[in-house]
Amino acid sequence: MQPLENITAMMVFARVVDTLSFTDAANSLGLSKSFVSKEIAQLEIRLGVKLLERPPGILPLPKSGAPGISFAPGHCRK
Numbered sequence: 001m002q003p004l005e006n007i008t009a010m011m012v013f014a015r016v017v018d019t020l021s022f023t024d025a026a027n028s029l030g031l032s033k034s035f036v037s038k039e040i041a042q043l044e045i046r047l048g049v050k051l052l053e054r055p056p057g058i059l060p061l062p063k064s065g066a067p068g069i070s071f072a073p074g075h076c077r078k
Contacts, residue, residue, distance in 0.1 A: 009043040012036055
C-alpha cells in the first residue's frame with residue numbers, strides 16, 4: 001500500500017466519524033458514497049479491525065474504532 005492511500009483512507013474515515021454518515025461524508029469530500037464505503041472496508045481489512053457499525057441511519061462506533069477518534073477529528077478535515 002502507498003502512503004497516499006493511507007492518508008486518503010484516514011481522511012475518509014475522519015469525515016465519516018465527523019458526520020456519522022457515509023452519504024454526508026461522501027458529499028462533503030466530493031466523492032461517491034460507493035468510494036467512501038470501499039475505502040472504509042479496505043481500511044478495516046488493512047488494520048484487521050471493524051471501525052464502524054453499519055446499521056441504517058446513524059453510525060455508532062464499535063470499541064475497536066474508538067482509538068481512531070483521537071486521530072480523526074481536527075487532523076484530516078478538508
